[in-house]
Amino acid sequence: GDDESVSNAGSNSRTDNGASATGPDAVSGNVTISGSSTVEPISIRVAELFEDIAPDVSVTVDGPGTGDGFKLFCNGETDISDASRPIKDMEKDSCFSNGINNIVELKVGIDGIAVMTNAANEAIECLSFEQLFALIGPSGEGTATWAEASPGLPDAPLEVFGPGEESGTFDSFLEIVFEDLAEEQGLEATTRTDYSPSGDDNVILQGIQSSDTSLGWVGFAFAGNASGVRLIPIDGGDGCVEPTPDSIASSRYPISRDLWIYVNADKAAANPAVSAYVDFYMTEGLRSAVGAVGYVPLTEAARSETRDRWASRTALD
Amino acid sequence: MTDTATDTARGTVVETTATTGTPHPLALGFRATAKTITPVEPEPAASGHTVLHTRNLNVDYGQFRAVRDVSFDVHQHEITALIGPSGCGKTTVLRCYNRMNDLIEGARVTGTIEYHGVDLYGEKVDAVEVRRRIGMVFQKPNPFPKSIYDNVAYGPRVAGQRKGLGEVVENSLVKAALWDEVKDRLSDSAFELSGGQQQRLCIARAIAVDPDVLLMDEPCSALDPIATARIEDLMQEIKQEYTIIIVTHNMQQAARVSDMTAFFTAEVHSENDNRTGILVECDHTDVIFSNPSDERTENYVTGRFG
Amino acid sequence: MTDTATDTARGTVVETTATTGTPHPLALGFRATAKTITPVEPEPAASGHTVLHTRNLNVDYGQFRAVRDVSFDVHQHEITALIGPSGCGKTTVLRCYNRMNDLIEGARVTGTIEYHGVDLYGEKVDAVEVRRRIGMVFQKPNPFPKSIYDNVAYGPRVAGQRKGLGEVVENSLVKAALWDEVKDRLSDSAFELSGGQQQRLCIARAIAVDPDVLLMDEPCSALDPIATARIEDLMQEIKQEYTIIIVTHNMQQAARVSDMTAFFTAEVHSENDNRTGILVECDHTDVIFSNPSDERTENYVTGRFG
Amino acid sequence: MVTRLIDSRSRSAIAASIQGRRIDTGGLLFRSLLQSALVLTLVILAVLLVSVFADGWSQIGGRLGEFLSGTLRSQSKDAELGVHQGIYGSLWIAVSVAVLAFPIGIGAAIYMEEYAPRNRFTSFIEVNIRNLAGVPSVVYGLLGLAMLVNGDIFGLDRLTGGRSTLSAGITLAVLVLPIVIITSGEALRAVPNSLREGAYGVGATRWEMIRTQALPYAAPGILTGTLLSMARAVGEAAPLILVGAVTGRLGDNPALLDLGALSERFTALPIVITSWTQQSGRDTGFAAAAAGAIVVLLVFVLIMNSAAIGLRNRFEKKRG
Amino acid sequence: MTDASLIGAATVTPDMLRIAAGRRFREVLVRYWLLLAALVSVVVSALILWSLLREAWTFITGVAWADTWGQQGWFPRRGLYDIPTIVVPTVIVTAIAMVVSGPLGLGAAIYLSEYAKPAVRSWVKPVLEILAGIPSVVLGFFALTWIAPNVVGRIGKPAFLVIGLAVMGLYTVVAAVMVRSRLKRYRDGSSDSSALIGVVGALAVLGAIFAGYLFWLLNVLGELAPARAGSLAAAGIGVGLLTIPLVASVSEDAMAAVPEHLREASAGLGARKMTTATTVVVPAAISGIVAALIVATSRAIGETMVVFMAGGAADAARFTDSPLDGGLTMTAAMASLASGTDNVVGEGLTFQSLYFVGLLLFVITLALNIAATRFVNRVREQY
Ligand SMILES: Nc1ncnc2c1ncn2[C@@H]1O[C@H](COP(=O)(O)OP(=O)(O)OP(=O)(O)O)[C@@H](O)[C@H]1O
Ligand SMILES: Nc1ncnc2c1ncn2[C@@H]1O[C@H](COP(=O)(O)OP(=O)(O)OP(=O)(O)O)[C@@H](O)[C@H]1O
């Protein structure tokens, strides 16, 4: 259904952007985007669709990571910064101190975080936050079996795979699942060190596939159609929920994070190419691009909210 | 004596000059030597037991025939010299006697070489064994990059000998008249020896495997007169035990050391100017140098060659 | 003639054998030639204008002193031969005259060499220009990998000459007695020439820059007798125009071609057995070969050396 | 001793001794071991080439034209997926190597072989060059990052445009510089001294000798070395990662000869291959794309190498 | 002209022995230009050192050294810079690479220089040299997509066991030979009791290494996990393939450079080809051969893309000493550090650690290259 969405993109966008003074096809210029490698595919996809209606606009997208993205963004080197987490205060401050004051924060999609085990591992029906913290958190340090880590779970060897600290998926997982529990238990909100971290999601999958009773987590977009692994329903307090696009979009599934882009409004004002690109992002992007690259699109309500933020150029303060 | 010498000399020179335009005192040199040896050495027993019996020997390198139809005999305990202009196939012939040519890609040897009556290229003959019996000394001294001791001991070791090496080494070095000069530094690298010493080391190395025949390819061409004299003396001594074939460019040397001399030359094929080596004649050394039966020999040894 | 030759020869040999154990027919060879030349050539005018005036020349290679205290004169239009055992410093001395040693790392030349009264190693003198006026012919023929024409034209070209090259090339080749053999193939590669022709080409190349002196380091040692004879004749001819210094191992050659002969030898230092070259004597060639004043010379030229 | 000699030399003994050849099993075993080592090596490398080619066929076989002119895309089935941007980067990396590394490298080699006096300083430079040749390529990447991208010294980033084709080119030029010096030096060392003396002997100055004799004679060797080093540079990826090659999307797709893009963000064939290989987990189609890119790179590199080796062998034959 | 030249020659003044000023000036000019070019290489190394040290120093002074040893692993984000975690995999990959490229490369080289017919040699050698140019990304891809599943995946564990033992056997042989040669020298009386000390010393050292290796082997075999898609073994084999042509062609050059007359001399003494090859050619070429091996080793240590793509770890890793695990080599760690983060940049010493590892790598390879040069020179002197 992707090719259709491209063609729609063409037609729709024309109507949508009819309002703006000049049609995108007349616009020309450069747009520089950097930041999260998770959001990167969305921005790229948007750029690819946009290119069809604005052939003279050249959009460069790079994905060193959210942090690196903000560094460049706050140096004024990029127009837009992709982020798999909200901007941190110290990052915001460094932006302001560099005279980049009008930053528009736009939520563009949702990425569930899927907790998985080997497809062969039927024993686990559902895991609660407590169990996850026990298995993966610092208290799990050195435990060799599920039971050892969290009584009640099967007495099977436990091998844990997950993203490295470089990745936003890692941070979000800690934030959502561990933070509160860690506080209660007076522990640090971090993972055990004796797990196999990897920046390459493939390696994580391969790890889980290679060991029968393994445990791990990656972005839903990546795990969604992976073979040889089983996505485990999660109990975030109100019952076990399977990760599906719906459950994630409706945020019934407890572990998910929002994906953002941060736009330098001043640059957008000065550079029609940027504003045209973001305009397009707000329409076709949110509608088809996000889904096309495997992420969960925003609900209609959330989309219009984002559009309004952009329309009004609501800046961070 | 200088006077007489001079007279005859001038005589010759004038004569030769007449023929070629440049004086060729060399000529004189030879004649003189050739004869002078006769009284010193006893005429060799030409009937001496034949060690290497060569008939209709041809050698081809791929398409190119290097040597054609060579036939002559080598007798025990004699020194046979192979002389001739460069490229006439001396080395090639020499290398046939220890099957060295087997190692050269595309070299083909035809005809018969009998070694003590055994066909050297026969079915059941093992080239490696042949090389042990028929040792070789090369034009350039080529010691191994090893100690003096290991150089001499190499052959016996290869042959599987393990005990009594020290003795073998000593005997060989003594025979090669090198022992006194190196006995205190056997473990030094052979490269620390002078050229002449290195060549004698190579002779010692060849002797160490107790061969029957020694093939020497211009063994002195890289040495100075003194070292050369040493080696020549050495050859005179060891010929009591070995049969020696020597290739040399230096006709005086041939005259000085050899009992028999074989003169090779190259016949040029007009169409492609390939040069094929042929044996002109093989005879007692003094005959070859004083009154050879073939004119080409005459021209060569008198330097009137070409 | 052979008979007389033989008698004397045998005489000599017996005598020499007494002293060294090996016959040295060479001895005879020299004497003969040396004398035979005398009638052919006129006594050179020893008073001829001095071209190269050498006094107390020392050459050191780093720590090692190769040549010590050499003094002799070279006169215009004469051929001066440098002879001596290998390693006695002939080449080293020769290379001082066109400052070739400047190119050798750590070579140091002390003493005086005056060229037509000008200090060759003086402040304002350019080695490059010296080498143009004092040409050199090397032991091994070393033509450039270029056409025959370009080989000869090379020197004039680097000297900046652009016009009239063809003429220069022809003259030089004619003088080098090579013109007739190559005039139809000037654009062929020099490597297609025979060794002897290559060496004459090198002489032509040296002549082409119109030098005043020619230095020749064993120019024939790599050549066969015929080629050698050619070069020797050539030297006789061109000495009318050039002053020539030749290094040779071949004493007969020295005897044949040179007017003056300088005999070098090496004195061995007992402590470290370094060998330093020294000039024993320099005199008219026939004197050196017939009755030299120094006994070492006598021993060397009679081959009774060492 | 002599007695032994006699009997050992009796006809029959001799005959016996050289006959009865035994087959030398040890030798044969040894030989076949060595042979299999060689064969195995060649087979593995053959498998490599074949498997890569097979993997990449769907791209280079099916849609070569589009593949060569296409760009980085987010999805492997995208009709405009291709390596043109990679080719642009690699091409200009090769060019900058030719422009920077060759003249400096050959010049340095000439100095070291023909001029440098034999002293402490010279041998220091020599050792230094040899060691530079052994420095891992990532380290050169760090150099490029500090110098050309972050402009930690001389503020060079203003000149190169930071993470740009130019920075990549310069970094790799520096990377191969020692190789160029060493290979050219070897070529010059092979020039027979008799040539030099011949030239000096007729009054050539040093530079005249070098220009007219040494360099022409060494030319093939030098050319070989330079071609090899250029191929090496084109194949390097690690330094480019540090210099900040783009793996996501490059806005424009410059024409091969578009100099303007030199100071823009860049990518190169090896980077494209790496990035696509990593994305092949998210989107398996990228494996084929990566293989296709590899084939393109190999054609690039192997042609250069073959030219170099062929050239050298031809001249080696000519000179015996 | 003759006469003219003669007259001229007869009266020579110093000025006549000078060349044109322009020509002399050009000489000087060229000389200094070339000197400048030669100095570039010095500048480059200076800059490398400078840029490495500048950041690395911040790390060295800033880091808590307790976190660089005996930690769980290499977690730069968490301030855990366990150096063994990145050094041990580097050693493993290099070792595997040399186990692959050493025997294959040398075997091929000896075959080519001693046995192969000229016809064969004349095409195989160039092919090898051309293949030496295969970029490392290619081998990275091959290691991940072919070697990992088809070699390591299938026969990983048994093969590792066999090779492990084979290496041990080979090592034993080599050690034995070394000791025997020392003993021989002692018995030859060619040297005094110091030789005996040499023997004992050699025995001690070799024994120690042997024991260490044995311990590691058994230990690893115990905890060997099933092979992953990416693993140190796969990367090691990839790097090995990368270095085979290097080893082969360099050491073949060395053996081809052994003068033919040495082979003839050996054959002339009744030696068979194998004997000649092993007792004359290889010893004579040993300096070149060792150089080839050391160069290959340092190339393997510095190789980045193969381990980055096929090593089975990125960003951070737990300590492992099992070839069948994924692991992070020094170079892979650098590549990961360079490819960015989602975290706030500028926190901690992460960026500096990149340069620290670079410095470490630089020092190691430098040491190796110097060792190589030293060794080669020493052997050269001997022969
Ligand atoms: N390995 C070889 N392959 C091809 N041709 C060869 C080979 N060895 C020698 N020849 C040719 O065979 C001919 C005879 O060579 P050989 O070396 O036997 O002559 P020679 O008499 O020993 O010369 P010299 O006196 O210079 O040693 C020469 O034309 C030479 O070119
Ligand atoms: N470039 C050099 N460096 C060091 N020593 C040298 C050099 N050239 C020659 N020698 C030494 O200087 C001494 C004289 O050498 P030279 O070549 O002048 O002797 P020669 O008389 O020419 O010998 P030959 O007759 O063999 O040519 C020898 O001991 C030689 O080892």
Ligand SMILES: [Mg+2]
């Ligand atoms: Mg020969």
Ligand SMILES: [Mg+2]
């Ligand atoms: Mg000399």
